[in-house]
Amino acid sequence: MSDHYEYPYPSTELESRYPFYPYEHQRLPEEIMKQRASLFFEEMNQRRSIRMFSSDTVPTRLIELAVRTASTAPSGAHKQPWTFIATQNSEIKRAIREAAEEEERKNYLENRMNADWQEAIAPLGTDYHKEFLEIAPWLVVLFEQRYEIASDGSHRKNYYVKESVGIAAGLFIASLHRMGLATLTHTPSPMKFLNQILERPVNERPFCLFPIGYPLDGIKVPDLQRKELDEILHVF
Ligand code: IYR
Numbered sequence: 001m002s003d004h005y006e007y008p009y010p011s012t013e014l015e016s017r018y019p020f021y022p023y024e025h026q027r028l029p030e031e032i033m034k035q036r037a038s039l040f041f042e043e044m045n046q047r048r049s050i051r052m053f054s055s056d057t058v059p060t061r062l063i064e065l066a067v068r069t070a071s072t073a074p075s076g077a078h079k080q081p082w083t084f085i086a087t088q089n090s091e092i093k094r095a096i097r098e099a100a101e102e103e104e105r106k107n108y109l110e111n112r113m114n115a116d117w118q119e120a121i122a123p124l125g126t127d128y129h130k131e132f133l134e135i136a137p138w139l140v141v142l143f144e145q146r147y148e149i150a151s152d153g154s155h156r157k158n159y160y161v162k163e164s165v166g167i168a169a170g171l172f173i174a175s176l177h178r179m180g181l182a183t184l185t186h187t188p189s190p191m192k193f194l195n196q197i198l199e200r201p202v203n204e205r206p207f208c209l210f211p212i213g214y215p216l217d218g219i220k221v222p223d224l225q226r227k228e229l230d231e232i233l234h235v236f
Contacts, residue, residue, distance in 0.1 A: 046177075050182035052132060058212065058213055070171045079159060082142060082144060090134070103189060140172075140210045142169055146204070162207075194209065
């Protein structure tokens with residue numbers, strides 16, 4: 001195939017209606033591409049979900065940078081259907097811990113998680129105790145905006161919300177890891193209590209709760225293996 005396109009983009013018509021600008025891109029030598037990709041892989045491969053955090057504080061500007069990075073994610077119709085709520089307030093963190101533990105107690109002790117599910121998470125060694133929700137210096141709750149509420153009160157649909165917010169969450173986690181912070185993708189279930197505690201509007205639904213901080217010194221993590229490339233990639 002040649003590089004010839006019969007339908008140039010943007011068309012003159014399109015560009016007369018919406019702004020476009022030239023995309024700057026510099027090709028890198030293949031060796032450099034490989035080096036950068038390997039380094040990034042090795043760095044990301046060191047990332048682990050952490051369940052015991054140090055209470056050491058983390059500057060707000062670092063959290064801001066991770067959120068800005070997350071918000072570079074592609075999203076359906078560029079709606080950017082996410083809100084990040086970040087708190088280091090101990091009363092709010094305590095309220096979140098108490099509500100999360102109340103829900104999790106039902107999951108673990110009253111069999112709201114069935115036996116198959118409990119068996120699947122057994123190697124992680126989790127239980128209903130969520131002390132880290134009070135000890136980690138920051139809690140960040142990522143909300144998905146199921147729709148937008150315009151200033152006149154009318155609703156406008158968002159598209160591919162879960163996909164978009166999931167990608168933003170991935171970039172958020174990568175940014176935190178790259179700057180030397182640790183987190184956990186925590187989803188206390190159900191999470192509706194986060195709307196009440198954090199006073200979020202009805203169009204927003206909690207997607208994930210991230211305790212953020214430094215790992216507690218000397219902690220262990222489960223020795224989980226990542227799938228081999230040939231299990232996850234098929235090239236034709
Ligand atoms: N939400 C519970 C249970 C749990 C579920 C999954 I899926 C995990 O990967 C880990 C835990 C909890 O947070 O303990």
